[in-house]
Amino acid sequence: MPSIKQARIAILATNGFEQSELEVPRDRLLEAGAEIHIVSPESGEITGWDKKDWGSSVTVDKALDAVNPNDYDALVLPGGQINPDLLRVEEKAVALVKAFADSGKPLAAICHAPWLLVEAGVAKGRRMTSYNSIATDVKNAGAEWEDSEVVEDGNIITSRNPGDLEAFSKAIIKAVENSGSQSQAAE
Template sequence: MELSGKTIAILATNGFEQSELEVPRDRLKKAGATVHVISLAEGEIKGWDMKDWGRPVKVDKTLDQAVSTDYDAIVLPGGQINPDLLRVEPKALAFIKEIFNAKKVVAAVCHAPWLLIETGIAKGRKMTSYKSIKTDVINAGALWEDSQVVVDQGVITSRNPGDLEAFSAKIIEEIKEGRHSQRSAA
């Protein structure tokens, strides 16, 4: 299996876009990775499925239980609610930044680049996002482009749920490449 022995964190809370958590999770598991859904509290988190509340997803670990060195990559699902709630949580931002600073893969889709803005990761980096936060990404100093998936030294961004297969494939590819030693810390 392509990602056998790799462990991936998916950081999310209530209001994540259903497909933006489930598609990468399922593709990474199919590729042989161990995937942990990490959230602010134990139990379950509830997704948002296009226009209404979606299905709950089991939380594997809380942020208090998760250790960044245990992970080879982090995936940040979007939706409007999820990243907006996480970007005001210091522990969530610290966890993302620790994985980034260890030169591991960081992947964000749709509105999740808000988390890359909040951590300082966006500055000077080529990125894409959902169109409604394009100005936020540009104002954070990123080089925004209207592409399905953009990769900049192990930081992967994608526009929307329609791009999830390409996004997931790129995550697998980047994890297989390993650490991005040429990348500078945020």
């Protein structure tokens, strides 16, 4: 994959995703030319959480049951408190996160979404950041937590909060493009 323009990226979310944490990366990735699929255990639409109340809905493009990690070049995990807490008890969601971590393809998690990395058992030995209220969870899972806008460790990208969304989105685009260069070099 030579560029972001040929990338297929999955965004895994359910009801209660933090509105901006799904929409900003989605919009930046679309603007860069990527194809985006919203993946969810639910079908139809899922509703976001916008700061202090329910927000807007987004259409689910693909059921979690129908997703094959090999069909995607990256996985993005929006946060919010509700979204990753519901997803981390979904066996297939955790398996998808683990598959991306193991694949070497970019896996990006913001805010509370590193809970999914913890649940998938992929935080240990990694440098990561997250929303400050789950820093202890991340550390207890064996990660080296740091208070930074964006932390990249191998194929895993983590970010703190909605104030870091532009840097988070740029890091995803860069990682997908670099991942494409590496896979081309391997061919």
